[in-house]
Amino acid sequence: MARPLSEEKRTAILAAAAEAVADLGVGAPTAKIAALAGVAEGTLFTYFESKDALFNQLYIDLKLEAGVRMIAGYRSGRDLPDRWRQVWDQYIEWGVANASSRKALGQLEASDRIGESARYVGAQAAQDVAAELYEGRNIGLLGEQSSNFIAGIFVALGDMTLDFIDREPERRERLKRAGFKALWNVISGR
Amino acid sequence: MARPLSEEKRTAILAAAAEAVADLGVGAPTAKIAALAGVAEGTLFTYFESKDALFNQLYIDLKLEAGVRMIAGYRSGRDLPDRWRQVWDQYIEWGVANASSRKALGQLEASDRIGESARYVGAQAAQDVAAELYEGRNIGLLGEQSSNFIAGIFVALGDMTLDFIDREPERRERLKRAGFKALWNVISGR
Amino acid sequence: MARPLSEEKRTAILAAAAEAVADLGVGAPTAKIAALAGVAEGTLFTYFESKDALFNQLYIDLKLEAGVRMIAGYRSGRDLPDRWRQVWDQYIEWGVANASSRKALGQLEASDRIGESARYVGAQAAQDVAAELYEGRNIGLLGEQSSNFIAGIFVALGDMTLDFIDREPERRERLKRAGFKALWNVISGR
Amino acid sequence: MARPLSEEKRTAILAAAAEAVADLGVGAPTAKIAALAGVAEGTLFTYFESKDALFNQLYIDLKLEAGVRMIAGYRSGRDLPDRWRQVWDQYIEWGVANASSRKALGQLEASDRIGESARYVGAQAAQDVAAELYEGRNIGLLGEQSSNFIAGIFVALGDMTLDFIDREPERRERLKRAGFKALWNVISGR
DNA sequence: TATGAATGAGTGTTCATTCAT
């Protein structure tokens, strides 16, 4: 099947899926997703072969979006810590502003519906960002590790920080700074 | 009393649930769990009021077990870094040895079947360990943070490290050390 | 609209439910009802939200049908006893011809699955008939009673008569006449 | 199995069954009945072979009880209408005082769990009372009918009256009198 | 292509009855 008629509908379905998954987990019925998207139950299946296909696509989209937002406005001119901080702040801000996307992503990540290939694409997004910052250089004692591992640490600390912010929104700024300090300690430590 | 409730069966059901959830996620059918445990479908419900009740109990058990294993053999005499390393190593070892428990825990954590009270108990387990190490002292520049946050960092880095080990088991020792270095950098950083 | 909801299927399900309930009581499985109606198990639930909803609708339908049959062919020109006899005969004939509808109605009536609103609609049907006959006039010494009570007596004697006919079908005519005599005695008595 | 040990327990189970059936219909779980009776789930089955056996026995007991109460204090000396009225009043009073027994009876009556033999015994109880009053004499134009039919009318009108009293308890006396007038009209009518 | 009715396998839970203690 070639590109389906309405890109608009496709997008609406993906957005509806994100919302439904954030709310109800991967058990969210396709019927509810379709309703949220304002299309008929059957229509969903002309845009996506199956529920799994839809979720895999959603996973990739959300991962890419997070990645894009992270480097948006990234300025290479600054010094290293500033560049890291910049990316960190973007990530946290994106997470705060898109809490439900993040929640959906978490659900998808945990589920067994996301295949290897989607995961690979998702992982790439994170690594690309890290590589950008890493610049092939050794950073402190972790130098021997791949940018992979750095990306993992970044995301782990970022998500943890966002979880804390979810629970204590009023401490947002403090938590964001504390999270970054932790990250920077990791990176700059000997 | 007639045949008393068998602690053995209760344990078998819990173990079966862990296995099933690790394999199939929280959608694992109670029928399969019962079969794995070697009991009749109905028996599961004499030991646990509902699937949710079973999963909440499983969540608590796994969290507590992880906590217990972490401080098992903890020796307070050593110096601070050694004590942290000791706990870190225990956590990683537990995670490696109980990969499926950890996977189950992840599924449970993400699902909406775990109620507040179970989450509270679970969170306590992690904090207790952190508090033990934290000893009320300020640690580096993060000193202003609660032991809460430190526990969060510990778990985040630990889980991330375990995820890497899952994918590259042959680099286990190296990853374990790198993970600890990251953790220690956070803790000791100025 | 795609395939529209088929009135035919809806009717088939209702009829199947009547038959199943007459046979097996309100415990009749929805699966059996669906099979009797010649539709898939799930289809039943696209026509009725739940088993209870189905049963409430069935109750109303049967009540209304009984009411309609009762006044069918009613001729207001005749004298009072003739009019009553006419309605009585219709009720008995309907009951004899629709023994299973009547049985189903009995089961439904006794069950706790019929909500207030359905009962109200059902009661209205009976009262409307009685009011028609009652014509606001005082009838014998019972005059002080509401048409309500007269309707109750009518139905009580009618159902009892039908129960006797069920057990001794060969005495049908005699029982029908005896039942009416009882009713007329009540109505005309001083 | 000979008579079981404790007549007391047997009675408790029957009473519990009446209560449970009045509340929940014939679907009342044996476990709940046992609990209400203060015995273990299994014990119920040493006193009654099955749920059906219990319900059949309960049906007979309740029918007999109603019959006994009806003729309690019956004085043959009075004149005919007084004797009928006396029995009528007893029935209504019993019904009012034992609303839940009556409700249970209704549930049992409608269910398919009551076998022919129990129904026969039950029917006997009602007929015995009627026969007592009927005294072999012809009563009005209904004379050709069996005492059977008279008993049927009595019970039909009595139950209907009780149903009205259930819904409008404050009109109890008036309804009781109206019901009797209806009954007496039937009996004495030419 | 869009729609939503139709399908039937799959699910959590209940419950009468059995039987080990």
Place this chain on the structure above:
DNA sequence: CATGAATGAACACTCATTCAT
């Protein structure tokens, strides 16, 4: 005999997917 844990068939209802319109 009394107990209540164990059993597994049965049930109402859900849902991804298909397909007639």
